[in-house]
Amino acid sequence: MKKIIKVSSALVFFALASGSQAGDFNYTYIEGGMNHYDIDEIDHSIEINGSIALNDRVHLFAGYNQTDFKFQGYRYSGEITIDQQQIGIGTHFSSSQNTDLLVEAGILRLDAPGYGASETGFLLSSGVRHKINDKLEGTAGIKHMYLNEDTSETSANVGGRLYFNESLSAGLTYSVVEGESLFRSSIRLGTL
Numbered sequence: 001m002k003k004i005i006k007v008s009s010a011l012v013f014f015a016l017a018s019g020s021q022a023g024d025f026n027y028t029y030i031e032g033g034m035n036h037y038d039i040d041e042i043d044h045s046i047e048i049n050g051s052i053a054l055n056d057r058v059h060l061f062a063g064y065n066q067t068d069f070k071f072q073g074y075r076y077s078g079e080i081t082i083d084q085q086q087i088g089i090g091t092h093f094s095s096s097q098n099t100d101l102l103v104e105a106g107i108l109r110l111d112a113p114g115y116g117a118s119e120t121g122f123l124l125s126s127g128v129r130h131k132i133n134d135k136l137e138g139t140a141g142i143k144h145m146y147l148n149e150d151t152s153e154t155s156a157n158v159g160g161r162l163y164f165n166e167s168l169s170a171g172l173t174y175s176v177v178e179g180e181s182l183f184r185s186s187i188r189l190g191t192l
Contacts, residue, residue: 025100025129025137026166026190027053027092033171033186035065049186051090061104062087083111086123098131108145121147127157137161139173153178167191 028051035045045067053059065084088106095101104125111118127141139159146152159173173184 024098024131025092027051027059027090029188029190031171031186031188033184035067036183036185037180057091057093059090059092060088061090061106080112083113085109085111088123092129095128100129102127102129102141108147110147119147119151121145121151135163137163137169139171155182159184161188 030050031048033047033049035047037044045065047063047065049061049063051059051061063084063086067082067084069080069082070078086106086108088104090102090104092100092102104123106123107120108123109118109120123143123145125141125143127139130138132138137160139161140157142154142156144152144154155175155177157173157175159171161169161171163169167190169188169190171184171186171188173186175182175184
């Protein structure tokens with residue numbers, strides 16, 4: 001957690017001190033996706049995310065994810081649905097003509113509607129977006145989510161995005177979350 005805060009703080013400081021504008025990346029979009037887990041209890045989850053650019057350096061983001069967990073125990077078996085909402089603000093800036101660095105911070109809420117349980121916490125992430133060519137973008141990042149002393153996780157991800165045109169793209173991301181693998185596929189519709 002301390003490493004993420006240090007890296008993110010350094011990126012924010014560099015963004016504020018730098019005179020460079022953000023690169024040619026779109027930060028206004030809506031995206032639908034599916035997460036595919038390499039965990040026995042979870043097959044997949046669905047999510048919808050969005051972002052809106054406020055100016056050349058600042059964007060707001062929001063997202064919703066629904067995951068169904070199946071469990072089989074000695075006395076109990078069943079299914080739990082977890083709803084996750086997030087909202088926050090981010091900053092992005094160009095480190096070169098084809099590369100943006102970004103930092104995001106936000107509020108995270110998890111709900112288990114069938115069990116009346118909910119938690120609110122925060123998230124902090126930093127990452128890089130790189131345009132390989134006009135049709136292909138590469139991404140990498142780290143993210144930390146904290147709900148309470150017992151519930152926090154850090155993930156690392158790497159991915160790619162294929163642009164069909166200026167506003168429509170498909171993405172595939174591989175993440176490692178606390179030692180578990182996750183693949184995410186998505187379709188993104190950006191502004192023209």
